[in-house]
Amino acid sequence: MAGLIVYYAHPGHKYSHVNRHMARAAANLPGITFVDLYRDYPRFDIDVSREQHRLLAHDVILFQFPLFWYSTPSLLKEWQDLVLEHGFAYGAGGDRLAGKVMMLAVSGGGPEDAYTLQGYQQYPLRTFLTPLEQTARLCRMCFPAPYVLYASLKAPAAGLVEPHVNGYRRLLEAIRDDRYDFERAERLDVVRFDDLPIREEP
Amino acid sequence: MDSVLLLAVLFLVAGVIAVPIATRLGLGSVLGYLIAGIALSPLLRQLHVDVVSIQHFAEFGVVMMLFLVGLELEPRMLWSMRNRLLGLGGLQVLVTAAIMAFIAMLLGQPWSVALTVGMILSLSSTAIVLQTLNEKGLMQSDGGQSGFSVLLFQDIAVIPMLAFIPLLALPELAAMHGVGSGEGHASLSLVGQLDGWQQALVTVGAIGLVVGGGSYLTRPVFRFIAVARLRELFTAFALLLVVGIALLMLLVGLSPALGTFLAGVVLANSEYRHELESDIDPFKGLLLGLFFITVGAAIRFDLLYANLGEVMALTAGLIAVKVAVLYVLGRAFGVGGADRWLFALGLAQAGEFGFVLLSFTVANSVIPVALADQLFLVVTLSMLLTPLLFILYDQAIAPRFAVTQAREGDRIEEQGSVIVAGHGRFGGIINRILLAAGFKTVVLDYRSDQLEVLRAFGVKVYFGDAMRPDLLHAAGIDEAKLLVIAIDERQSATELVRYVTGNYPHVHVVVRAVDRHHVYELWAAGARDIIRETFDSSLRAGRSALEALGVHPYDAERQVRGFVQNDREQMLELASVFDPSIPAHENPAYVEKTKKYMQRYEEVMRGQSAAFGSRLDRGWVPPTLEDIEAERAAAEAAQRGGGSAPGS
Numbered sequence: 001m002a003g004l005i006v007y008y009a010h011p012g013h014k015y016s017h018v019n020r021h022m023a024r025a026a027a028n029l030p031g032i033t034f035v036d037l038y039r040d041y042p043r044f045d046i047d048v049s050r051e052q053h054r055l056l057a058h059d060v061i062l063f064q065f066p067l068f069w070y071s072t073p074s075l076l077k078e079w080q081d082l083v084l085e086h087g088f089a090y091g092a093g094g095d096r097l098a099g100k101v102m103m104l105a106v107s108g109g110g111p112e113d114a115y116t117l118q119g120y121q122q123y124p125l126r127t128f129l130t131p132l133e134q135t136a137r138l139c140r141m142c143f144p145a146p147y148v149l150y151a152s153l154k155a156p157a158a159g160l161v162e163p164h165v166n167g168y169r170r171l172l173e174a175i176r177d178d179r180y181d182f183e184r185a186e187r188l189d190v191v192r193f194d195d196l197p198i199r200e201e202p
Numbered sequence: 203m204d205s206v207l208l209l210a211v212l213f214l215v216a217g218v219i220a221v222p223i224a225t226r227l228g229l230g231s232v233l234g235y236l237i238a239g240i241a242l243s244p245l246l247r248q249l250h251v252d253v254v255s256i257q258h259f260a261e262f263g264v265v266m267m268l269f270l271v272g273l274e275l276e277p278r279m280l281w282s283m284r285n286r287l288l289g290l291g292g293l294q295v296l297v298t299a300a301i302m303a304f305i306a307m308l309l310g311q312p313w314s315v316a317l318t319v320g321m322i323l324s325l326s327s328t329a330i331v332l333q334t335l336n337e338k339g340l341m342q343s344d345g346g347q348s349g350f351s352v353l354l355f356q357d358i359a360v361i362p363m364l365a366f367i368p369l370l371a372l373p374e375l376a377a378m379h380g381v382g383s384g385e386g387h388a389s390l391s392l393v394g395q396l397d398g399w400q401q402a403l404v405t406v407g408a409i410g411l412v413v414g415g416g417s418y419l420t421r422p423v424f425r426f427i428a429v430a431r432l433r434e435l436f437t438a439f440a441l442l443l444v445v446g447i448a449l450l451m452l453l454v455g456l457s458p459a460l461g462t463f464l465a466g467v468v469l470a471n472s473e474y475r476h477e478l479e480s481d482i483d484p485f486k487g488l489l490l491g492l493f494f495i496t497v498g499a500a501i502r503f504d505l506l507y508a509n510l511g512e513v514m515a516l517t518a519g520l521i522a523v524k525v526a527v528l529y530v531l532g533r534a535f536g537v538g539g540a541d542r543w544l545f546a547l548g549l550a551q552a553g554e555f556g557f558v559l560l561s562f563t564v565a566n567s568v569i570p571v572a573l574a575d576q577l578f579l580v581v582t583l584s585m586l587l588t589p590l591l592f593i594l595y596d597q598a599i600a601p602r603f604a605v606t607q608a609r610e611g612d613r614i615e616e617q618g619s620v621i622v623a624g625h626g627r628f629g630g631i632i633n634r635i636l637l638a639a640g641f642k643t644v645v646l647d648y649r650s651d652q653l654e655v656l657r658a659f660g661v662k663v664y665f666g667d668a669m670r671p672d673l674l675h676a677a678g679i680d681e682a683k684l685l686v687i688a689i690d691e692r693q694s695a696t697e698l699v700r701y702v703t704g705n706y707p708h709v710h711v712v713v714r715a716v717d718r719h720h721v722y723e724l725w726a727a728g729a730r731d732i733i734r735e736t737f738d739s740s741l742r743a744g745r746s747a748l749e750a751l752g753v754h755p756y757d758a759e760r761q762v763r764g765f766v767q768n769d770r771e772q773m774l775e776l777a778s779v780f781d782p783s784i785p786a787h788e789n790p791a792y793v794e795k796t797k798k799y800m801q802r803y804e805e806v807m808r809g810q811s812a813a814f815g816s817r818l819d820r821g822w823v824p825p826t827l828e829d830i831e832a833e834r835a836a837a838e839a840a841q842r843g844g845g846s847a848p849g850s
Binding site for chain 1: 825827834
């Protein structure tokens, strides 16, 4: 059984269409650790030692957040800046996270076809996630394909909230139960609720 | 009685007229007093006033000044000054005295007279220099500190000089005079008949008494006095302390200036330091003023005119030699730039101890009266010229070193202290925060019982009522960057704000307000950094309440922040129409604005306006589907046109 911690970051929690349902699903899932960052640190005074201990106690670190301006919500950025210290996460002696997994579960407002070279976002989604990907690499962590929902604002009308949340629950359960195929996931671009790389048996 | 009053009126009138004029002309108060004295001198001669005896009395101002200087100097600082005190001070006295003696011998004086003259002229004027340095705010500069070291050494050196000079008595003068052992203090001496070792014992005992008494006795006495809560008792005790120590020193044949200086240093760590300072300060100022007036009045113009060329030449020579010696020594001791010039020019005069030594030497038949009279003129003239040398420094030298001065100014500013008025539950926390951040604070509180407790925990708090301007002054409001007013009394806080913002506009004031109306009063009084004493804790309590009701902590946080912002805007607007002289409900503009705000609140409550809500949640509310389509269309249009697209 892999140790899984979900970091959820959404300052507009109560207006969320999808993320709050995902968060509730994660929070109610036994056997994993769920952290609502904006609940733990409403005044941004992040407890670095506590967070580092949390990281050490888990194998898979999953950040769940809506994309804001091609990046994480500000508190999650603050968290990275403070917690991923030199000498802890990277640099001389900074190998404490080596071998762990960093995974993302993100939602974007734009539709899938916008995140192409021809679309109005001009780049594939993964391009916008390269800072996080390289953060994981520098910390010698694996970075499997992120779990993605495009056009999240239209998801309720399109009936996609429930399948995405259910897919999220299955994803988290699979990671928890060592049934998630990280090797395959690393080769993928993004994963979605209908193509999750889950094995039947651990 | 009449003559005393007449004399007092004469001196006061002369000072009150001359000093403001001199200050306005940029000449400094010292020159103002000197000129006042010169102007008075014909009148005083007509009234047959004994100016010299008044001068002896006024010299007590120097004793008080040294007490105050001691109060500013903690023993640790004194110790850190030891190199300059002994090295710079000692060499200045030795070298200047030697050169002066040499010149005197060249001018045909016998060696004993020459040596005495050298010693007399090696001293500078503590009174003029310290007064002027303080006035110009140069005391903390390197030049000022070096000057102070030298002056302190000189003041101490006077004592062995007084012991040494009688040994140089000229037999023929002594025969003329009869045996004169006689300056005033010798007649008071208790130790004259004792052996050397007994004298030493008494001396050590007296110094021990000053140090021990200062350390252990003043505190209980002050506590005893504080019970009566009468201001004048503090003043009386402060005077008693200084005069008593001076008397004790005279009795055992020591310098009163040294004794009170020592007492000052001992009390520099005491919580009553600022109280003592503000009590003694006016007396010091008046006596020094009187002293300067008498110096001006004692100039014998008949003698001056008779020997004008000679006196002028001697004075110029004296100043030139002293400047040269000081400049070279300053260089050797690493006093740099403009500071070295300040040091050299500032201490280039002979001083008031010169007068003391002169009359002492005459009485002891060491130098002839005619020579003493001439030297008296030289000393006076050099003192008279000192303010002009300071002006020379200000106008011609300091500007040339403006860059280095500015840098040094920064360094001083860094130490710029913070005054915290009131050390209760409110001020105490502020003080702890400031201290933890490495700032220097001066805490004033007048509850004696509280002081004892705080002192026991090592918190430096001074006894005193921050409402008193003189005490604020003693606490360093002139150089302070910040005043924190954390006193309970609403009216006092307002008055203090009005006084400080009016008189010390450079001081930032952080003030504790009791409630909303007090905020307006403080605003009207000039405060702009006003903290309501229970506002922030109420906000936190409100936030806790929201969280307890299940509101997400971040939403609760934002809710409270929105409340604060709204409240502050409202306060600012209402403060601009608040008039402390009329009750709020009789102020039409205030009532009008309040009504408007209440109306807006009601609209928000009834959901008719989104003014409050939209600001609170702005940013996290997602766009509607129509917005998204419009946004997408616009983005695609922009892309076709070559622009870039926002949003994700």
